[in-house]
Amino acid sequence: MPSPSIVWLRDDLRLADNPALRAALDRDEPVIALYVLDEESDGVRALGGAARWWLHHSLASLADRLAERGGSLVLRRGPAARVVREAVTDASAGAVFWNRRYGGAERRIDAGLKESLRADGVEVASFAASVLFEPWTVTTGSGSHFSVFSPFWRACLAAPPPRAPLPEPREVAGPKHPIASDDLGDWNLLPTRPDWAGGLRETWEPGEPAARGRLRDFFADDIGHYDRARDEPAAGATSQLSPRLRWGELSPHTVWHAGVESGRAGKFLSELGWREFAWHTLFHFPDLATENLRREFDAFPWPRLKPTHLEAWQRGRTGVPLVDAGMRELWETGYMHNRVRMVTASFLIKNLLIDWRRGEQWFWDTLVDADAANNPFNWQWVAGSGADAAPYFRVFNPELQAKKFDPDGHYIRQWAPEHLSEDPPEPIVNLGETRKAALDAYEEVKRAPRRGSRAEG
The missing domain is CATH 1.10.579.10 (DNA Cyclobutane Dipyrimidine Photolyase, subunit A, domain 3)
Known part of the structure; x- marks a missing residue:
C-alpha cells in the first residue's frame, strides 16, 4: 500500500527549484501538495489586503500547473500544526517535506511539528529554499551574527556559492483517492465590497509562468539599464521581481544564477544580498516589526x-x-x-x-x-x-x-x-x-x- 508524501507549501509557490517537492518525488510515491492558510497560530502575522489578492491568484496558477502534471493542490485553513497533522492522518502519509522558514513563530511551529510527526513514525525533512545563505551559516569572526551589511555580504561571497537551481518536474502524480480540500473562492482573499484591486489586475499577473517570463525579460533587456537608471522611478529599469521572490514563484537561487549567467548583474546581485541581510536580521531578531533594533x-x-x-x-x-x-x-x-x-x-x-x-x-x-x-x-x-x-x-x-x-x-x-x-x-x-x-x-x-x-x- 503506497504511503503518500505531503509537500507542505508556504512562501514557495512554484514547481521549479523546489527542494521539498523534489524530495517528495524522489520517494517514488504519490505526492500531495498542501497549502495551509494559517491566520490563527500564535505569533503568525495575518496577511495584508494586497498580499491576499496575490496569494489567491498565485495559488490558482499553481493548482493549474499541478493539474497539468497529474497532481492537485490541497487547500486547508487553520492552525498549521493541527491542520498538517490532520492531513497526514487523512492521507495515511508516510512523509512530510517543507522548505524552511525563518521567522520566530514559524520556526517554533515547524520545529514542534517536526518533533511530533517523527514521534509518530512519519519521515520529516526540511530544506533551504528561500534564501541563498541560511542565517546561522553566516557569522562574524567571533561567531555572532552580523549587524552591518558590507561585512555580512563579504562573508556571503566568501562562502561556497549558491547551489544550482533544481529542474522543474514533468510529472507530479497525486494519490488515487485525494484528500478533501477547501475551495479557494471560499477563502475570500479577493476584495469585493469594494473591489479596489483593478490597478493590481492591470499591473500584475501572479504565478510561476509570469515570474519566469519577467526574469527572462529583465536579464535579456532591462539589466542593461539597471545600474544607470534604477533610482529613477519613471525609467522602468527595476526588476519587479520582488513579489515573485516574496511568494516564492521564483527561488533566489534561480534569480542568482540567471544574474551570474547574464554577466551584467553585479549591482543587482548586491540587492539580492540586501534581501539576504534582512532575513539574517529577522532570524536573530524575531520582533523586527514591533521593536527598535537599536x-x-x-x-x-x-x-x-x-x-x-x-x-x-x-x-x-x-x-x-x-x-x-x-x-x-x-x-x-x-x-x-x-x-x-x-x-x-x-x-x-x-x-x-x-x-x-x-x-x-x-x-x-x-x-x-x-x-x-x-x-x-x-x-x-x-x-x-x-x-x-x-x-x-x-x-x-x-x-x-x-x-x-x-x-x-x-x-x-x-x-x-x-x-x-x-x-x-x-x-x-x-x-x-x-x-x-x-x-x-x-x-x-x-x-x-x-x-x-x-x-x-
Missing part, C-alpha cells in the same frame, strides 16, 4: 499622533509631489519604486514625526511584495533604529529627490499631475521646520542612557 530609539519622543496627517500620507494628499506620487502608485498597483519608498518613509517618520511602525503596517497591508523580513527591516533602516541603519539625521528631502531622480516630472505627472499645474496644493507641513523638529527630538535619544543594541546581540 534600543536607544525606545526613548524617541514620538508626539501625539495627528490622524489627519497619517491619512493624508496614506492617501497621497500631503501636498508634497514625490510623496503623493509614490503613495498613489502604491494604492493603485500594490507596488512602489524603491527610491520613492525611502522618500515616503522618511517623510512619514521625520517630517510628520509619526512612528515608523504605523508606516510599516500600511506598507504591509498595501504592498504585494511585503514580507516579514524586508518590510520592517527597511522601515527601521530609514528610521535609523535598525541594522546598518541610515543615521537619523539623514532626512530625505523629497523636493531635492524629485529634482535629482525625476527631473522632467514624468513620474509625478503620471501619479500626481495636479502638482505640476498652475495652482499646486500646499504641503501639509513645512519641510524645513519639521526636519528641525525631528533632529531636536533625536537629541533626546542621544541624551538617553545607553541601553545597547539588540543588533549587537
Whole structure:
C-alpha cells in the first residue's frame, strides 16, 4: 500500500527549484501538495489586503500547473500544526517535506511539528529554499551574527556559492483517492465590497509562468539599464521581481544564477544580498516589526499622533509631489519604486514625526511584495533604529529627490499631475521646520542612557 508524501507549501509557490517537492518525488510515491492558510497560530502575522489578492491568484496558477502534471493542490485553513497533522492522518502519509522558514513563530511551529510527526513514525525533512545563505551559516569572526551589511555580504561571497537551481518536474502524480480540500473562492482573499484591486489586475499577473517570463525579460533587456537608471522611478529599469521572490514563484537561487549567467548583474546581485541581510536580521531578531533594533530609539519622543496627517500620507494628499506620487502608485498597483519608498518613509517618520511602525503596517497591508523580513527591516533602516541603519539625521528631502531622480516630472505627472499645474496644493507641513523638529527630538535619544543594541546581540 503506497504511503503518500505531503509537500507542505508556504512562501514557495512554484514547481521549479523546489527542494521539498523534489524530495517528495524522489520517494517514488504519490505526492500531495498542501497549502495551509494559517491566520490563527500564535505569533503568525495575518496577511495584508494586497498580499491576499496575490496569494489567491498565485495559488490558482499553481493548482493549474499541478493539474497539468497529474497532481492537485490541497487547500486547508487553520492552525498549521493541527491542520498538517490532520492531513497526514487523512492521507495515511508516510512523509512530510517543507522548505524552511525563518521567522520566530514559524520556526517554533515547524520545529514542534517536526518533533511530533517523527514521534509518530512519519519521515520529516526540511530544506533551504528561500534564501541563498541560511542565517546561522553566516557569522562574524567571533561567531555572532552580523549587524552591518558590507561585512555580512563579504562573508556571503566568501562562502561556497549558491547551489544550482533544481529542474522543474514533468510529472507530479497525486494519490488515487485525494484528500478533501477547501475551495479557494471560499477563502475570500479577493476584495469585493469594494473591489479596489483593478490597478493590481492591470499591473500584475501572479504565478510561476509570469515570474519566469519577467526574469527572462529583465536579464535579456532591462539589466542593461539597471545600474544607470534604477533610482529613477519613471525609467522602468527595476526588476519587479520582488513579489515573485516574496511568494516564492521564483527561488533566489534561480534569480542568482540567471544574474551570474547574464554577466551584467553585479549591482543587482548586491540587492539580492540586501534581501539576504534582512532575513539574517529577522532570524536573530524575531520582533523586527514591533521593536527598535537599536534600543536607544525606545526613548524617541514620538508626539501625539495627528490622524489627519497619517491619512493624508496614506492617501497621497500631503501636498508634497514625490510623496503623493509614490503613495498613489502604491494604492493603485500594490507596488512602489524603491527610491520613492525611502522618500515616503522618511517623510512619514521625520517630517510628520509619526512612528515608523504605523508606516510599516500600511506598507504591509498595501504592498504585494511585503514580507516579514524586508518590510520592517527597511522601515527601521530609514528610521535609523535598525541594522546598518541610515543615521537619523539623514532626512530625505523629497523636493531635492524629485529634482535629482525625476527631473522632467514624468513620474509625478503620471501619479500626481495636479502638482505640476498652475495652482499646486500646499504641503501639509513645512519641510524645513519639521526636519528641525525631528533632529531636536533625536537629541533626546542621544541624551538617553545607553541601553545597547539588540543588533549587537
